[in-house]
Amino acid sequence: MKNTTELTQIYLDANATTPVLPEAAAAALSAMENLFGNPSSSHITGLKAKNLMEQTRLRAQTLLGSGEGKIIFTSGATEGIQTSILSALIAAKSRMSADKNYSVLYGATEHKAVPESLKHWLTVLDIKAEVTAIPVDQFGLLDHDFIRQHAPSALMICTMAVNNETGVFQNLKSLEATIRSANSDIFWMVDCVQALGKTELDLKTTTIDYAPFSGHKLYAPKGIGFVYIRDSAPFTPFIAGGGQESGLRSGTENLPGLAALNVIFEMLLSQEGSPFSSSAQLTQYRQQIADTLTECFSDIVFNNSFEHSVATTINFAVPSFSSKEIMDLFDAANIRVSSGSACSSKVTRSFVLDAMGLPAWQSEAAIRMSFGPAITQAEVDTACARIKTASQALTQSCMILDDSSDISDRTDLDGLLQLRSGASCTWVFVDSLSKQALIIDPLPELKQRLETLLECQQLTLVAAIDTHGHADHVSGREALASRYLAEQESDHLGWPVTENRVQHLAQQLQVISIGTKQLLRLPTPGHTSDSISLLLCSAPSASNHTAEHTQYAFCGDTILMGSLGRTNFESSSSVALFNSLKLIRDSISSTALICASHDYNNEFTTSLKAEINRNDLLKGVLSNQLSMDDFQQRKAHLDTHLNDEVGTEIMCGALIGNCDKFKIKEYDAFSLAAAMKQDENVCIIDIREPHEYALNHSTQSSLNVPLTRLVQFIQEHQNQKNRQWVLVCRSGSRSMIAAQAMHRLGFEQVSHLKGGYALSS
Incomplete structure (x- = not known):
């Protein structure tokens, strides 16, 4: 399936992995073709291979300023982390006293490979020590007072030189002074994976005991890395066997990977002709990209302080947009970015930004844009142009406003739109002929997007209505009403004061019109005492509605996908819910689409027919097979199974229906x-x-x-x-x-x- 528009890839996810530089790839291929010998072999082919390996080691020592410290080649940073932690903890165990409590310290924003490895090896080695996170401030800088307090009883401390999500760097000299003044004997590992090529390293002048590195973060192939071990630091081989690497790390060496590293080290050490940019140049590139982002997304928030970050990482969030929405937008424009850390494919909140104390929405909406130190001016220019193209597409679909843009070719809306923030839903109905709009359950997180939509589409807001008083968030209705409905009289949920009523089955219901549709107000208390359902109906020729006229039923949290609304709030009533469920049954057809206030399982919508196939409690009520007393007992039991939180939201209904996925x-x-x-x-x-x-x-x-x-x-x-x-x-x-x-x-x-x-x- 060929795309109509072919765009060159703009790769801005270098903190996850980098492309292999052509020179490095050529060196790796040459090694495979010509220097394929085993470095442990004593014949000429083996000797040539060993010479390449030792040349690479020498260049690494020069580049890192490792002095007498060991440089051991590994499969990557994770192996280097294991080697460091295992070596330190084995040595630390021999020093422990039975009457003392111990801990191991790590930075709260550390890559998950570190705390998980610490837990693993403490268990394997049967060491009783608490794994303790060192707090960080709003800039991501480690709390030195906390280190002073806890380091004296700690076996090991693990910190990062540069954070992989934010690019925040620690002042290693200042950190060293704090650590060593608190505990001169503590073993110290510094994750230097994101530091090489971006900061200056002179390890021999420090008391860092261990420092792991990874090749694929710096234009080498995956599967090659190395670890620095201070000459006086204890060492235990992580991999034993054939005795390669002078017995320090067994296993036949990855010579193609070493050949690629060798070329990259040579480039980094070279003063002329190197593709790697200076720190000053990288800072200019970052500013150019940041200025473009600000131009295209005027409300952008940068999550990392540029003053405290290396120049190759930009972490940002755009209000009213989830991280997935921005990622999908950029991906369509062939720009590659990531949501926080790329080491997990599941898009979630960033624990790094959470640790920094940033608001939840910034953590949930975070985008990491990172480039390598070999990026060129031409690539930066192209990236900025492509970012502008992506933002222009958003103006045409009325997701952002740009006064300088021609939006005459915007996508006109007509009908129902579902917007989300987390598991919460806002529903917008637009009648394109009358240019009228209706908003149901407006979320404060979507305020800007809703306002942009109204202005871009040049819509008149008829009403902004909540289906009930929400317990898990403040409604966004009042902000919309104050701007667009200042003259409208309404009740506390936003239903306009009106005398207009229609006959709906045996009931007289209040009604408002939007274009050719009618919206009926159906009181359905239970989840809360003020819960209502809003029925959007095709307006019949007569004023008497039937159940078949309802196209959408906005039932709030009364009926959820796979669930019923909880009834253990102070204003809840399971008796009222029992009666409201029957009222809804009598008011809509079995296939009318029910649009809930929450969607916990990405099911979008439901119907009574779909729900009774999996929800025995609902089926019992609607089929008159369940008494009110039985319903109350079963509903009270169901509410005891509520999971109080999903992300930052409380659950408004415990799942009872079968949410198993169909085979598609x-x-x-x-x-x-x-x-x-x-x-x-x-x-x-x-x-x-x-x-x-x-x-x-x-x-x-x-x-x-x-x-x-x-x-x-x-x-x-x-x-x-x-x-x-x-x-x-x-x-x-x-x-x-x-x-x-x-x-x-x-x-x-x-x-x-x-x-x-x-x-x-």
Whole structure:
């Protein structure tokens, strides 16, 4: 599936790994072809290989200023960390006193390889010591007072020279003075993985005992690294066997990797002709990129202080945007960045930024943009141009406003839009003909995006309504109302004061209009005493509505996907919830889409039919097989299983339904092409957001249905559930969860492209 727009890759994730420099790759290939001998062999081929290895070691010693310290080649930084920790703890164990309590210290922003390794080896060696994190301040700098207090009883201390997420560097001289004044004998490891090529190192003038390094962070291939061990530091081989590396690290040496390192060390030591930029030049590059980001995202917040960070790392967050949204945007523009640390594929909060005390939204929305010291001015210029292109796509899809941009070609909205912050949902309905908008359960985190949407689309806000008083967050309704609905009288949830009513079945319900639709207010207390459900109906010719007229039911937290709203708040009532569930049953059809305030499992929407298939408690109520007393008992028991927090949010309902995933048919590029050739009715749906689609889309995609519009797509295609739909996204993750949601609602022929465009282009 070929993309219509071919863009060169802009790689800005160097802290995760770097591309191999052409010179390093050539050296590695030459070693494989010509210097393939075993360095332990005594013939000429082996001697040449050994000479290369020793030349690389000598250059490393010169570059690091290691003096009499050992340089041992390893498979990478993780092995170097294990070697250091094992060596230190074995030696420390022999010094321990039975009547004393001990700890091992590590920086709170340290790479997870360090604390996890400490825990592992303490267990293996049967050492009783507490693994203790050293706090950091808002800049990510270690707390020296804490070190002074805890170092005297610590067996080992592990710190970083440069942090991998923020680029924050520690003042090693100052840190050394603090550590050694508190405990002159403590073993000290410094993770130097992100330091080489970015800061000056002179290890012989320090009392650092161990320092691991990794080649693939500095343009060498993966699988090669080295560790520095001070001459007076204890050492225990981590890998025993054939006695290579003078018995310090067994296993046949990675000669191609060493050849690549040798070339890189030579470049770093060279005064002329080196591709590596000076610190001053790198600082200029960072400022140019930061200025471009600020120009394109005016409200951007930089999470790292440039004063305390190496110039090659920029960590930032954009209000109202999740880290995944920015990553997907940049990926569509062929810019590679990461969400915090790239050592975990799951996008979560950054423990580094949490440790620095940054607000939760910055941690959750953090983007790390990092480049290597061999980046060029031309690459920086191209990166900045591409960032501008990406931001322009956001203006066209009304996600940011730029007064200097022509947004006449913006994507016009019509219908339902689902926006999210964490597991919380905000729903926006737009009638394009009347240019009216309705916002339900507005979240404060989405305030800027909602305002941008209204202004960019030139919409008139009819109402901003909460379905209930929210316990886990402050509503964003009042801020919207003060700006756009200052003259409107409404109740405390934002429902406009009106005398207009319609007959809905046997009830007279308050109603407001939006375009050709009508929104009905249905009181449904239970989760809270003020809970309401909002029914968006196609306006019939008469004023008498039926259940079939409801297209969307915004039930707040009364009915959740796979759950029912909790009823253990002070204002809750399981009796009221029991009656409200029956009222909802009588007010909407079994297939009307229920749009909840929370979506804990990426299911987007549901229906009564879908829920009673997995929720026996709901089924019992709606089928009149469960008495009110039985419901109260079972509901009280259910609420005892609540997980109080998901991220920074409290859970508004305990999961009771079966949330197992369906088996979805998967295509690869070849099988999909074959399927389309065999059946011309196969319809490919690109579910990326409009700005991603505009930047880079497939010529074979017949329709763009972003995840934010998926619920409307499902509603509009209720009568086409037997059609073959193939969902496609960037990596296959979003298409899979969307396919799961559609399948659960009866779309039997839905499938997706495994690996997405990333593996098929």
